Amino acid sequence: MVSWSTIQPFLILLGPIIYSRGKAFYQSTKLRGPPRVLTPGTHRILNILFATGVVALLSTLPAFAPENIFQKTGSRLQIPTDVLFNRLSKIRDITPDDEILRARLVPKEARLAYATFGPKPLVECSWCSLEEANTYLFYALPTLALPHLLHIAVLGVVTSSYFSPFGSVWRTQATVAGLALFLAELCVVGVSTSDHNANALAKLPADVVWTHWRLILWRGIGIAFVDAWLGYVIFLTGTGRWTAGLDGLRVQEKLETLNKASELVYAKLHSENLLRQTVLRNKDLREKSFELWMAEEKVGKEIMLDEEVKNVRANLTLDVTQLTKGAAQKSEGMLNTISTWRGLPAQVPPTSFPQPSTTAS
Secondary structure, three states, rough: OOHHHHHHHHHHHHHHHHHHHHHHHHOOOOOOOOOOOOOOOHHHHHHHHHHHHHHHHHOOOHHOOOOOOHHOOOOOOOOHHHHHHHHHHHHOOOOHHHHHHHHHHOOOHHHHHHHOHHHHHHOOOOOOOOOOOOOHHHHHHHHHHHHHOOOOOHHHHHHOOOOOOOHHHHHHHHHHHHHHHHHHHHHHHHHHHHHHHHHOOOOOHHOOOOHHHHHHHHHHHHHHHHHHHHHHHHHHHHOOOOOOHHHHHHHHHHHHHHHHHHHHHHHHHHHHHHHHHHHHHHHHHHHHHHHHHHHHHHHHHHOOOOOOHHHHHHHHHHHOOOHHHHHHHHHHHHHHHHHOOOOOOOOOOOOOOOOOOOOOO
């Protein structure tokens, strides 16, 4: 395992950067307006992640881990087999599995495999061989993969669009995190040889690295951490505190809104067309419709002939005319200025508009 002396220099170098980035991220998640209310689907996602995180932490308790007879008896890894099981018999009764271990823990390589893979492969695997150490890894692989497969399945459920669109935003990241946990554990057990070499040289019980039991602890902590991280980012996006990755979601929401609006407009136009066809096909309704529009046309003409309406229209026409003249003067002045800058004579003579005569009332 990586020692503290190895990690400390990296923490000294990367600590300030991590702190500044973390502080900036926290400040970016502060609300500048009222928070968005979490949807019921988002609440279900957070509840599922909380439950799986609690289960993962509970799995790290010693009660749920297989028994380590070396730690239970306080024995060295090199202790004679008979002495080891004599000590164990004073603590509890010897079981049939213990008898199998008594026969198989005689070689040193078997004890190293016990520290790496736990007691189950040594007791149950009939085709595993100490000459081929990978056979124990192949036998233990389903047991190693099962918690991670269940965890990835849970991540797939909570990041599906069935519950909430905010969870689906983080589907790729959650899947990568779940796979990374499994690959890291597989690397420690099947690829890394540091623990195996350290155990081969260990003289005291405290020097032995019990990889199998340590991975049970770190596996539960890692799964709980991923669930907590995923729940946190879903909470941030669900309440509007963080908008990362929501661009595509917003486009989809806008498209859905436009589709609903277009469907509503189409329904209104269709109903209006049906109503119009009904009116035109019925003689009485058609005559009443014609009478209505004739009356509307008459009222409109009467309004346009009103003196106040005429005055307002005349003022509006005058304003538009003056605006047009002013715009023409501005554009001609700009053209003359540009021609002067280029050393050319003015191409467009300024247009003079007669001022509107004012009639004394």
